[in-house]
Structure formats: C-alpha cells, structure tokens
Amino acid sequence: MTTTTAVPATSAKQIEPLLAVTNLSVTFETPHGTVEAVRDVTLEISRGETVAVVGESGSGKSTLAASINALLASNGRVSGGSIRLDGAELTELGEKAMTAIRGNRIGMVPQDPMTNLNPVMKVGAQIVEALEVHGRASGQQARDQAVALLEKAGIADAAARSNQYPHEFSGGMRQRVLIAMALACRPELLIADEPTSALDVTVQRLVLDQMAELADELGAAVLLITHDLALAAERADRVVVMYRGEVVEQGLSAEVIEAPQHDYTRRLLAAAPSMATPKIATSVTEPGTREVLLSLRGVERRYRLRGRREPLVAVGGLDLEVRKGQTVAIVGESGSGKSTTARLALRLEACDAGVATYRGTDLATLKRTGLKDFRRSVQPVFQNPYASLDPRYTVAEVVAEPLRVHRIGDTRSRSAAVARLLDQVALPAALADRYPHELSGGQRQRVAIARALALEPELVVMDEAVSALDVLVQEQVLDLMVQLQRDLDLAYLFISHDLAVVRLVAHEVYVMQHGRVVESGDPEEIFGNPREEYTKRLVAAIPGRREALR
Incomplete structure (x- = not known):
C-alpha cells in the first residue's frame, strides 16, 4: 500500500x-x-x-x-x-x-510637503483628522497617536510642535509630518x-x-x-x-x-554623484584677495514658538563670508538653521543680533532704491519650487518677470532671453506656454533656476535648489552653475543636504547643527576626515555611501 x-x-x-x-x-x-x-x-x-x-x-x-x-x-x-x-x-x-x-x-507620501498640508490647520490636528476619518481613533487617543507618529517620524518635542502650523516648520520637517500622516492608518x-x-x-x-x-x-x-x-x-x-x-x-x-x-x-x-566623483568646481586662485560680497558677523535669529517658554535660536553667532566667484556651501540636518541663514542673506528676515553686509553695506540700512539694487545683484532659488512660482503665470511669464520688474529690455528681447534661459536649464521651448501645475517637480525647479539667472546676478542663494532634480538634470544644472561661475565670476551660497553634490561644487563648506557652525573648511578635508562627531554621522548616513553605484 x-x-x-x-x-x-x-x-x-x-x-x-x-x-x-x-x-x-x-x-x-x-x-x-x-x-x-x-x-x-x-x-x-x-x-x-x-x-x-x-x-x-x-x-x-x-x-x-x-x-x-x-x-x-x-x-x-x-x-x-x-x-x-x-x-x-x-x-x-x-x-x-x-x-x-x-x-x-493605501498611504501616500507626496513630493511637495507645503502644498499637501493645510496651512490653516495645526499639524497634529491634520494627523488626528486622518485617524478619525477612517475610524482608527478619536478624541484624546487620536491626539496621543498623532504625537507618537510625529516622534517616530523624527520630530523633536513632538507634543509642543503638534500645536504648530506648517509654515512654522522647515521643509524637511513638513515632509516628516506627511510621512506621519501616511503611516497613521497602518x-x-x-x-x-x-x-x-x-x-x-x-x-x-x-x-x-x-x-x-x-x-x-x-x-x-x-x-x-x-x-x-x-x-x-x-x-x-x-x-x-x-x-x-x-x-x-x-x-x-x-x-x-x-x-x-x-x-x-x-x-x-554614470550621472549619479558619489564621494569619489571628480570635483567640477572652478578653481579659485588667491581666494583671500577676492572681494567679499556677503558677510555675516555674529548673526543671530530667534523665534517665539507656541508651547515654548524660551525662544528657539534658529541661528546663533554665525560668522560666514562669500567672496566673488566662490561657492560656499552650508550642510546640516533639517532644522539646523541652513534655510534661516539663506533668508537672512537675502534680507527676507532681519537679524536679531550681529550684522549682515553686502559689499560692505549693512543690509538692515537698505531702503527702496538700495534694496532693489541688492535684489538685482542677489537672486534666490528656493527649496519649494511650486510655492515660489506664481500659479497664474505661464513659464515664460515667470522667467521674464525679473526683467519686467527691473525694466530690462523690451517684449521681443525678453522673449529671446526666456528662450535662452530655458535652454540653459534643459527645458524644451514647448513648455514656455504651460503653467506650473502642468510641470513635474523637477521641471518646476528648473524654471525657478532660470528665473534666478535672468538678471545675471553676482550672487545666487540656492536653498536645496537641486534636491528635487533627477541625476541627469542635476548633472546638467551643476555643470551650468560651474560654467556660469567661470564666465561671469558668479558666487553661490549653496545650501544642501546632499554631501556628494556639495563636495562637487563647493570651495568652502560650513557644517551647521542647532543653529551653530560646528566645523568649516575645505570640502575634501571636512568630508574625508571630519573632526566633529556630528559631521561623521552626516557622512556615515549617506545612502550606501553612494559607493554602490561605482
């Protein structure tokens, strides 16, 4: 059997x-x-x-x-x-x-944190709403879960910060809120x-x-x-x-x-940057003799936050210089003070202490004409391209806007300038008549870069300007930055969390933590032989150290 x-x-x-x-x-x-x-x-x-x-x-x-x-x-x-x-x-x-x-x-973490959070609702309430809509929790239980989710997503002091609004968070922190929301219902x-x-x-x-x-x-x-x-x-x-x-x-x-x-x-x-990729930064001879464009001396910026008795020191005692033709980079974790430093450099916010100068002039003293001249010389590229582009304007109108505001050229010459600028940032001419919502995130960021270059500024402040770009376009934009620097002696204040990219383009790097500079110097030395434990952690956290690609 x-x-x-x-x-x-x-x-x-x-x-x-x-x-x-x-x-x-x-x-x-x-x-x-x-x-x-x-x-x-x-x-x-x-x-x-x-x-x-x-x-x-x-x-x-x-x-x-x-x-x-x-x-x-x-x-x-x-x-x-x-x-x-x-x-x-x-x-x-x-x-x-x-x-x-x-x-x-199905949980969803979208690409653009600011446009996917309700600006008039506290972040904790938005997570509570997700839990209550799907019957996962309600009342105090939902509020407790919202705080726990924010903690798991890396938000420090989550209980207090859950009572704040999206605009009170950095871009990276807003992204973490979206991740907490996506994970809320498991x-x-x-x-x-x-x-x-x-x-x-x-x-x-x-x-x-x-x-x-x-x-x-x-x-x-x-x-x-x-x-x-x-x-x-x-x-x-x-x-x-x-x-x-x-x-x-x-x-x-x-x-x-x-x-x-x-x-x-x-x-x-081949286009993905690694810590071993040859630098592309233009050589700066005798950097100490070059003219100082931007100078920050003892700069501080403090904020009063809901739920906190003591003010938050976003930037504390910062000393930094950017010289003509030089790329100075700032790296650090989200909330370290990088973007606040950019806003101070652009005079979008005032210093609470210290002094910020451009070509020796105190930015706090600039009035209408002087401020307009400063804005022409110093242009920004922000982290969030969708929020910084007028949704009512076509791409062509967005790029031409600085030329119109500063009364440069006529309609015909501006149109020619727009075509040239779009080509420089690898955007097809066919996109000129489209609106920002019709573009991908990377395409929107390229439009923002084209707009910043329209006035041929001396200094461009780039706040995570290439973080939304795929590696092929990123490579093109970085090469463009370096070429413009060679041709125009252009200077950059380059803010990024991508250490491999910073190493490619920067002449000097500042590492920030909790609003203060913990280490600064040559990128090769900083990233190759970091002295501070914080810098060592940043380098160690690079995905696969990017060496898996080589």
Missing part, C-alpha cells in the same frame, strides 16, 4: 501580488493635443516587498503613483490596462469607494513619491528605517518613487526604470544597479 502526503492547495489569493499594474496607459488632454504620459506599464508588488521606480523628471513616475490612487488631474485618465489591489480592480471603483481606500489601505500599501528629497541624510535614514519597519511589521508593500539611485539600491528589493512613460528595465536591485542592461539606466548611473 502506497501512502501519499496531501499537499495543501495554494489559493490564488495567497499567491496574488498585493498590487498588480498590467499594461497601464495614461493620457492627458492638453491645449496642445493628447499626451500619453504612461504607456503599457506592467509591475507587481508583493506584501512586505519594496519596489523602487526610478527615472528622470517627466518619465511618468508620479503619474503612475497618481493613477494607482485615482488622483489624476481632471484632464487625465487611465486609457488602458489594469490596476488591481489585492485582486480588486481599482480602475472600476467610484470616488466614494476610492476615498475609503486612500489613506486607509496601510497595506505605502506609495512614497520622492519622500526624502527634502530631508537631510540622517533624517532620511530614520524615515526610511521607519518605512522598512512598517513593511516588516504589517507585511505591507512599499512603492518608492525616487530619482536617487543610491537610495533605490539600498532600500528596494526590486528596481523599475522608467523613461518617457515606459518601463525600460526592471529586476532585482543589485542586478539592475551592478549590471544595467539598458543604455538609459547606464546613463542614470
């Missing part, structure tokens, strides 16, 4: 991926005709798996994410294919059914669309560790959309590479990163 062992049948439910996107196509109706933004895309994500979608700005990454959540713009539609969540076809669901899924079964699928592009490397690691813990704890899936290939290599099980709306390569992270099969993937890898 033969004995057989029964093998339990595996149900389709058990083997079916959590998310299955099959032959997906997405089109948009525009004044210029129908645009197919996503074409025939197929990918799967299983429970507990992290899949990264990488590609340059405009490749269709964010459109893919919006399609899954049924959050396409009104002129967009899924024109073909299927999106199934745990076997259920999402493209056939109405708005009411999708509302119950968004934030509950979703099955977390879609993270460039979730760490505004975060310093140490907080980035904290946030991504939290996402990994969630996936492990709940068996959740993570769809990570990023232009950071080192991040994809370190954090994802599989990588999907998109180019012009199509998937050109996908596979295990190590295989795609170490042995790319498609020319486009190889180009992405």
Whole structure:
C-alpha cells in the first residue's frame, strides 16, 4: 500500500501580488493635443516587498503613483490596462469607494510637503483628522497617536510642535509630518513619491528605517518613487526604470544597479554623484584677495514658538563670508538653521543680533532704491519650487518677470532671453506656454533656476535648489552653475543636504547643527576626515555611501 502526503492547495489569493499594474496607459488632454504620459506599464508588488521606480523628471513616475490612487488631474485618465489591489480592480471603483481606500489601505507620501498640508490647520490636528476619518481613533487617543507618529517620524518635542502650523516648520520637517500622516492608518500599501528629497541624510535614514519597519511589521508593500539611485539600491528589493512613460528595465536591485542592461539606466548611473566623483568646481586662485560680497558677523535669529517658554535660536553667532566667484556651501540636518541663514542673506528676515553686509553695506540700512539694487545683484532659488512660482503665470511669464520688474529690455528681447534661459536649464521651448501645475517637480525647479539667472546676478542663494532634480538634470544644472561661475565670476551660497553634490561644487563648506557652525573648511578635508562627531554621522548616513553605484 502506497501512502501519499496531501499537499495543501495554494489559493490564488495567497499567491496574488498585493498590487498588480498590467499594461497601464495614461493620457492627458492638453491645449496642445493628447499626451500619453504612461504607456503599457506592467509591475507587481508583493506584501512586505519594496519596489523602487526610478527615472528622470517627466518619465511618468508620479503619474503612475497618481493613477494607482485615482488622483489624476481632471484632464487625465487611465486609457488602458489594469490596476488591481489585492485582486480588486481599482480602475472600476467610484470616488466614494476610492476615498475609503486612500489613506486607509493605501498611504501616500507626496513630493511637495507645503502644498499637501493645510496651512490653516495645526499639524497634529491634520494627523488626528486622518485617524478619525477612517475610524482608527478619536478624541484624546487620536491626539496621543498623532504625537507618537510625529516622534517616530523624527520630530523633536513632538507634543509642543503638534500645536504648530506648517509654515512654522522647515521643509524637511513638513515632509516628516506627511510621512506621519501616511503611516497613521497602518496601510497595506505605502506609495512614497520622492519622500526624502527634502530631508537631510540622517533624517532620511530614520524615515526610511521607519518605512522598512512598517513593511516588516504589517507585511505591507512599499512603492518608492525616487530619482536617487543610491537610495533605490539600498532600500528596494526590486528596481523599475522608467523613461518617457515606459518601463525600460526592471529586476532585482543589485542586478539592475551592478549590471544595467539598458543604455538609459547606464546613463542614470554614470550621472549619479558619489564621494569619489571628480570635483567640477572652478578653481579659485588667491581666494583671500577676492572681494567679499556677503558677510555675516555674529548673526543671530530667534523665534517665539507656541508651547515654548524660551525662544528657539534658529541661528546663533554665525560668522560666514562669500567672496566673488566662490561657492560656499552650508550642510546640516533639517532644522539646523541652513534655510534661516539663506533668508537672512537675502534680507527676507532681519537679524536679531550681529550684522549682515553686502559689499560692505549693512543690509538692515537698505531702503527702496538700495534694496532693489541688492535684489538685482542677489537672486534666490528656493527649496519649494511650486510655492515660489506664481500659479497664474505661464513659464515664460515667470522667467521674464525679473526683467519686467527691473525694466530690462523690451517684449521681443525678453522673449529671446526666456528662450535662452530655458535652454540653459534643459527645458524644451514647448513648455514656455504651460503653467506650473502642468510641470513635474523637477521641471518646476528648473524654471525657478532660470528665473534666478535672468538678471545675471553676482550672487545666487540656492536653498536645496537641486534636491528635487533627477541625476541627469542635476548633472546638467551643476555643470551650468560651474560654467556660469567661470564666465561671469558668479558666487553661490549653496545650501544642501546632499554631501556628494556639495563636495562637487563647493570651495568652502560650513557644517551647521542647532543653529551653530560646528566645523568649516575645505570640502575634501571636512568630508574625508571630519573632526566633529556630528559631521561623521552626516557622512556615515549617506545612502550606501553612494559607493554602490561605482
């Protein structure tokens, strides 16, 4: 008699991926005709798996994410294919059914923190709202959970800060609030669309560790959309590479990163900066003899915050100089005082102590004419391109605005200048008639850079100006910065959390922590042999030390 062992049948439910996107196509109706933004895309994500979608700005990454959540713009539609969540076809669901899924079964961390937080609601109340809408908690329990979520996302003094408004947070801290909201209902699928592009490397690691813990704890899936290939290599099980709306390569992270099969993937890898990439900064001879443009001496900036008795010292006793033709970089964690320093340098805020001068003139003494001349000489590129671009203006109008304000040229010459500037920042001329909401995040940032260059300033203050750009465009913009510096003797105050990028372009670097400079000097020395423990932590937190790409 033969004995057989029964093998339990595996149900389709058990083997079916959590998310299955099959032959997906997405089109948009525009004044210029129908645009197919996503074409025939197929990918799967299983429970507990992290899949990264990488590609340059405009490749269709964010459109893919919006399609899954049924959050396409009104002129967009899924024109073909299927999106199934745990076997259920999402493209056939109405708005009411999708509302119950968004934030509950599918968590979303969007790219732009400021435009995705309600400016008139305290951040804690916004997390409480997410919990209450989906019946996860209410009242004091929901408020306690909101504070706990902010703590897990890396917000210090979370109980007090939960009673503040979004504008009272730095860009990186606002992003952490969005991450806390996305994790509030413990979703099955977390879609993270460039979730760490505004975060310093140490907080980035904290946030991504939290996402990994969630996936492990709940068996959740993570769809990570990023232009950071080192991040994809370190954090994802599989990588999907998109180019012009199509998937050109996908596979295990190590295989795609170490042995790319498609020319486009190889180009992405070649453009990614590492701590070993040759510097591109222009040589500055006898820097001590060059004219000092910007000088900060003993500068302090303090803020009164709700829930705190003592003022917050955002910048304390800062000494810094930027000379003509020089790039001075400031690095540090979110909330270290980098962006506050930029606002003081631009005279968008006043110093509480110390003095800030430009070409020897105290910025606090500038009146109308002097201030206008200063604004022409010193131009900003801010961290959040969507918030700094007028949504009522076309791209051409945005870029031409500084020329109109300063009465430079006529309509014809301004149009020619706009075309030249758009070409300099690698934007096609066809985008000139579009509005900011019709552009990707990276495209919007390039518009902001083009606008800053319009007046041919002496000093450009760049606050995380390349953090939203994919590596190919970032490479172009950094090369452009260096070329302009050579041609025009242009100076930069360059603020960034990307140490590899800073090392490429900076002549001098200042490391800030809690509003104070803890270390400064030559980038090669600072990053190669950091003296301070804080600097060592920043260097150690770089994803894969970017060496996985080389």
